[in-house]
Amino acid sequence: MAEKLTVGDAAPDFTLPDSTGNPVALKDLHGKNVVVYFYPAAATPGCTTEACDFRDNINSLKSAGYEVLGLSPDAPAKLAAFAQEEGLNFPLLSDADHSTAEAYGAWGEKTNYGKTYEGLIRSTVVLDGEGKVTLAQYNVRATGHVAKLRRDLGLD
Numbered sequence: 001m002a003e004k005l006t007v008g009d010a011a012p013d014f015t016l017p018d019s020t021g022n023p024v025a026l027k028d029l030h031g032k033n034v035v036v037y038f039y040p041a042a043a044t045p046g047c048t049t050e051a052c053d054f055r056d057n058i059n060s061l062k063s064a065g066y067e068v069l070g071l072s073p074d075a076p077a078k079l080a081a082f083a084q085e086e087g088l089n090f091p092l093l094s095d096a097d098h099s100t101a102e103a104y105g106a107w108g109e110k111t112n113y114g115k116t117y118e119g120l121i122r123s124t125v126v127l128d129g130e131g132k133v134t135l136a137q138y139n140v141r142a143t144g145h146v147a148k149l150r151r152d153l154g155l156d
Contacts, residue, residue, distance in 0.1 A: 004105030004138055010131055011104075012104060013025070017093065030130075033129060034126070035068045038095075038123045041120075050143075054068055066153075071101065073098050076094045105121075106121050107121065122141075125137075135153065
């Protein structure tokens with residue numbers, strides 16, 4: 001299990017398929033601020049709440065210079081259905097082998113209903129135009145996360 005990223009770290013590069021199967025490479029966003037958020041599973045209640053919150057705030061994030069990428073272990077077809085069903089207006093990427101989540105410290109031990117297992121840890125990492133971490137948040141709550149993120153980025 002990789003260490004959690006901290007401010008100043010170089011973000012691990014990745015190329016992952018989006019909901020249409022087209023590759024999206026972090027290096028192609030060089031020069032832009034990027035919000036990379038990790039969520040456990042498309043179309044589940046918490047993940048839907050968080051994704052719709054990003055959807056509803058995308059214009060203010062983009063106008064402040066931020067691109068948003070949502071990553072989960074879901075297959076592209078499931079991501080496509082989720083994006084269409086919820087009218088999502090930012091890329092969802094498939095990290096099926098969770099290697100990117102591991103590299104970002106967003107994969108690890110979780111406990112649910114007293115059972116411990118390995119899984120995706122709801123996390124958000126913000127990168128500057130040089131690919132350096134400017135904010136790293138782990139074990140975030142789905143509800144209210146984008147409002148807190150906006151405050152932490154000084155956008156409110």
